[in-house]
Amino acid sequence: MTTRVRPSSKRCAVIGGSGFLGRHLVEKLLERGYSVAVFDIRQSYELPGVTFYQGDLCDKEALRPALKDVPLVFHCASPAPASDDRALFQRVNVQGTRTVIQACTELGVQKLVLTSSASVVYEGADIKNGTEDIPYAAKPMDYYTETKIKQEKLVLQACDKEGGLLTVAIRPHGIFGPRDPQLVPILVDTARRGKMKFIIGDGTNLVDFTFVENVVHGHILAAEHLRPESPLCGKPYHITNDEPIRFWDFMSKVLVGLGYAAPRYHLPYMLVYGLAMLLWLLALLLRPLVAFKPTFTPMRVALAGTHHYYSCEAAKRDMGYKPLVSLTEGISRTVESYPHLRHGAP
Ligand SMILES: NC(=O)C1=CN([C@@H]2O[C@H](COP(=O)(O)OP(=O)(O)OC[C@H]3O[C@@H](n4cnc5c(N)ncnc54)[C@H](O)[C@@H]3O)[C@@H](O)[C@H]2O)C=CC1
Ligand SMILES: CC(C)CCC[C@@H](C)[C@H]1CC[C@H]2C3=C(CC[C@]12C)[C@@]1(C)CCC(=O)C[C@@H]1CC3
Numbered sequence: 130m131t132t133r134v135r136p137s138s139k140r141c142a143v144i145g146g147s148g149f150l151g152r153h154l155v156e157k158l159l160e161r162g163y164s165v166a167v168f169d170i171r172q173s174y175e176l177p178g179v180t181f182y183q184g185d186l187c188d189k190e191a192l193r194p195a196l197k198d199v200p201l202v203f204h205c206a207s208p209a210p211a212s213d214d215r216a217l218f219q220r221v222n223v224q225g226t227r228t229v230i231q232a233c234t235e236l237g238v239q240k241l242v243l244t245s246s247a248s249v250v251y252e253g254a255d256i257k258n259g260t261e262d263i264p265y266a267a268k269p270m271d272y273y274t275e276t277k278i279k280q281e282k283l284v285l286q287a288c289d290k291e292g293g294l295l296t297v298a299i300r301p302h303g304i305f306g307p308r309d310p311q312l313v314p315i316l317v318d319t320a321r322r323g324k325m326k327f328i329i330g331d332g333t334n335l336v337d338f339t340f341v342e343n344v345v346h347g348h349i350l351a352a353e354h355l356r357p358e359s360p361l362c363g364k365p366y367h368i369t370n371d372e373p374i375r376f377w378d379f380m381s382k383v384l385v386g387l388g389y390a391a392p393r394y395h396l397p398y399m400l401v402y403g404l405a406m407l408l409w410l411l412a413l414l415l416r417p418l419v420a421f422k423p424t425f426t427p428m429r430v431a432l433a434g435t436h437h438y439y440s441c442e443a444a445k446r447d448m449g450y451k452p453l454v455s456l457t458e459g460i461s462r463t464v465e466s467y468p469h470l471r472h473g474a475p
Contacts, residue, residue: 139162139163139164140163140164140165140166140198140199140200140201141158141163141164141165141166141199141200141201141202141203141352142165142166142167142168142195142196142199142201142202142203143155143158143165143166143167143168143202143203143205144168144169144186144192144195144202144203144204144205144206144229145168145169145186145203145204145205145206145207145244146165146167146168146169146179146203146205147167147169147170147171147172147173147174148169148173148205148206148310149304149306149308149309149310149311149341150205150244150301150304150341150344150345151167151169151203151205151206152173152174152308153306153308153341153342153344153345154203154205154345154348154349155167155176155179156176157342157345157346157349158349159176159178159179161349163178164178164179164180165178165179165180166179166180166182166195166196166199167179167180167181167182167195168182168183168184168186168191168192168195168196168206169181169182169183169206170183170184170185170186170206171183180195182194182195185225186204186206186221186225186226186228186229187220187221187224187225187228188228189228189231189232192228192229192232193232193236196232196233196236196238197236198236199236199238200238200239200240201238201239201240201242201352202229202233202238202240202241202242203242203244203348203352204226204229204241204242204243204244204284205243205244205348206221206225207221207222207244207273207277208221208222208273209310209311210271210273210311210428211311211315211422213271213272213273213422213426214272215272218272218273218275218276219272219276222273222276222277222279222280223276223279223280223283226243226280226283226284227283229241230283230284230287230294233294234287234293234294238294239294239295240294240295240296240297240352240355241284241287241294241295241296241297242296242297242298242299242348242351242352242355243280243281243284243296243297243298243299244298244299244301244348245277245280245281245284245298245299245300245365246274246277246300246301246302247259247300247301247302247337247367247369247437247439248266248274248277248302249265249266249269249274249277249278249281249300249365250263250264250265250266251266251270251274251431251432251437252266252267252268252269252270253270253427253431253435254435255334255435255436255437256435256436256437256438256439257335257436257438258438258439258440259367259437259438259439259440260367260439260440260442260443261300261364261365261366261367261443265278265281265282266278270427270428270431271426271427271428274428281298281300281365284296284298285297285298285363285364285365286363288362288363290357290358290362290363291357292357295355295356295357295362296355296362296363297351297352297355297361297362297363297364297365297366298364298365298366299344299347299348299351299365299366299368300365300366300367300368300439301339301344301347301367301368301369302336302337302338302339302367302369302437302438302439303336303337303338303339304338304339304340304341304344305338305339305340305341305383305459305460305463306340306341306342306459306462306463306466307341307462307463307466307467308466309341309463312338313383313387313463313467313470314470315424316380316383316384317384317387317389317467317470318424319424320384320389320390322424324424324425325380325384325389325390325392326390326392326393326394327392327393327394327395327396327401328377328392328393328394328395328396329396329398329401329430329433329434330395330396330397330398330433330434330435331395332375332376332377332395333375334375334376334377334433334434334435334436334437335373335374335375335376335436335438336373336374336375336376336379336432336436336437336438337369337370337373337374337437337438337439338370338374338379338456338459339368339369339370339452340370340452340454340456340458340459340462340463342453342454342459343368343369343370343452343453343454343459344368346368346450346452346453347366347368347444347448347450348368350444350448350449350450351366351444351448353448354447354448354449359447360447361447361448364443364447366441366443366444366447366448366450367439367440367441367443367444368441368444368450369438369439369441369452370452370454370455370456370459371441371451371452372452372455372456373438374456376432376433376434377392377433379456379460380392382460383460383463383464386460386461386464387464387467387470387471387472388471388472388473389472398430398434401425401430401434402427402430402431402434404425405423405425405426405427405429405430406427408423408425409423409426409427
């Protein structure tokens with residue numbers, strides 16, 4: 130006779146735990162007394178209390194040992210948006226997420242918390258204080274977003290309140306903080322190449338940037354409030370800093386904090402967007418011959434020139450969420466954490 134070990138409620142697994150958000154989540158879970166299994170395609174650090182399982186989440190057999198006897202799973206793995214690789218996004222975010230759900234169900238995992246993205250409803254038009262009932266983007270702006278939509282639907286539809294797997298999706302927006310591999314590094318690289326002199330549009334568009342520790346806080350609250358009778362089951366929740374800021378003020382604060390000049394000259398939004406579309410098409414056509422990745426993609430230009438900020442009232446109401454770190458504090462901690470990206474650093 131086989132007896133199933135009752136998983137300890139302070140055990141959990143983080144798929145994608147070697148990444149930027151994943152590692153911050155792991156560190157906070159350890160602080161809160163959890164023991165953590167990390168499953169990732171790469172191992173980027175070692176920590177007491179963490180067991181690493183290296184593998185591809187599309188491989189169920191590789192996933193099984195990491196999810197065995199674990200009641201709670203966080204899934205925050207994804208290929209980087211900048212890869213713009215449609216086949217990879219489809220394989221990892223869609224097929225891989227199906228595999229994660231199957232593995233969770235087969236192994237008797239009780240809760241699955243997905244890191245989705247607020248961009249699942251964004252298609253280039255202004256979003257002001259958007260709530261979770263905005264429909265998914267009918268025309269997602271890139272392959273990353275297209276597959277994040279499919280991924281979120283899969284996870285939310287898998288929610289089974291009748292004794293099965295419970296699921297919830299967290300939709301963060303513009304995550305920043307120490308060790309972020311994309312926002313600050315791309316910004317600094319663009320500034321070092323002399324391309325951060327211009328403000329796209331009139332510069333008044335408000336957006337959400339969310340400090341990573343607030344995103345982590347939202348994930349842990351969601352996990353702890355997810356119960357069969359709670360409103361969280363099968364629902365998405367925005368997690369933001371609740372302090373929309375002008376896109377170009379945020380960029381300027383980070384740039385100036387690191388010793389670079391703030392952008393000053395304005396360019397018409399539609400002109401830059403049109404150029405970005407042309408460049409994107411050119412890159413697509415030339416892909417078999419030369420691989421070049423434009424910095425100003427249509428998605429980035431749209432994000433830089435439109436309003437996109439979201440309400441986190443639902444998370445406040447249903448899980449008692451409130452940002453722990455203000456935008457000012459978050460920016461200063463982020464800037465201090467990048468001495469090697471400062472202007473003039475070797
Ligand atoms: N960074 C941001 O501004 C936002 C991120 N998100 C979501 O947050 C999550 C975490 O993003 P970040 O930490 O920024 O990215 P990241 O690139 O730092 O971390 C992703 C992790 O997933 C792992 N991974 C990728 N493919 C895998 C595979 N096939 N099998 C196993 N592991 C794999 C990577 O090795 C990496 O460690 C992602 O789901 C992303 O879509 C959502 C909104 C905004
Ligand atoms: C070149 C400049 C116009 C912009 C430089 C900064 C950008 C790299 C970032 C500004 C907003 C960021 C953002 C994301 C990635 C990095 C930025 C484009 C996401 C697309 C990451 C994944 C998501 O789920 C949504 C994010 C929205 C904001």
